[in-house]
Amino acid sequence: MDDATYARRRRWSPQEKRAVVTESLASGNVIATAKRHGIQAQQIYRWRERLEARPAPAVFLAVAVSSDPGPPSPASVPAPVLDGASRDRDSASQLERSPRVEIVLSAGRRIIVEGGVEIDAVLALARGLEALR
Numbered sequence: 001m002d003d004a005t006y007a008r009r010r011r012w013s014p015q016e017k018r019a020v021v022t023e024s025l026a027s028g029n030v031i032a033t034a035k036r037h038g039i040q041a042q043q044i045y046r047w048r049e050r051l052e053a054r055p056a057p058a059v060f061l062a063v064a065v066s067s068d069p070g071p072p073s074p075a076s077v078p079a080p081v082l083d084g085a086s087r088d089r090d091s092a093s094q095l096e097r098s099p100r101v102e103i104v105l106s107a108g109r110r111i112i113v114e115g116g117v118e119i120d121a122v123l124a125l126a127r128g129l130e131a132l133r
Contacts, residue, residue, distance in 0.1 A: 010038075017047045024048075055120075105130055 012020075024033040024044050034041040101122065103111040109129055113122055 018051060020044060021048050021051055107132075 020033065020037055020039075021044060024030045025048075027033055030041045030044050034044055099115065101111075101113045103113075103122070103126055105111070105126060107130075111122065111126055111129070
């Protein structure tokens, strides 16, 4: 093959791929985006499939470590599970509170999460703490 006709393949970093895919989604025109970047439209579709299939990158969560609280106080006892009849009642009569999840791990460690947190992140944290045994 003649060196003048040989074109070296371009290597795209994951950040560059994500940027091109995001641009194509924002513009709504995959073909124009592909032409702008000098690639085939099918390449953008392939990157999109792979980026959607890939789990989101890991994130760090703010964690506070505290000593063992001892026996639970009545305020920290979990709320009862509502049955079907109580769910049908007016929601204004129910208490307004932020969602709270408490996970007790096998080594006695506890994870208490309040507010809106992604469940996948909490599960990853729990698995990581279990691995520290």
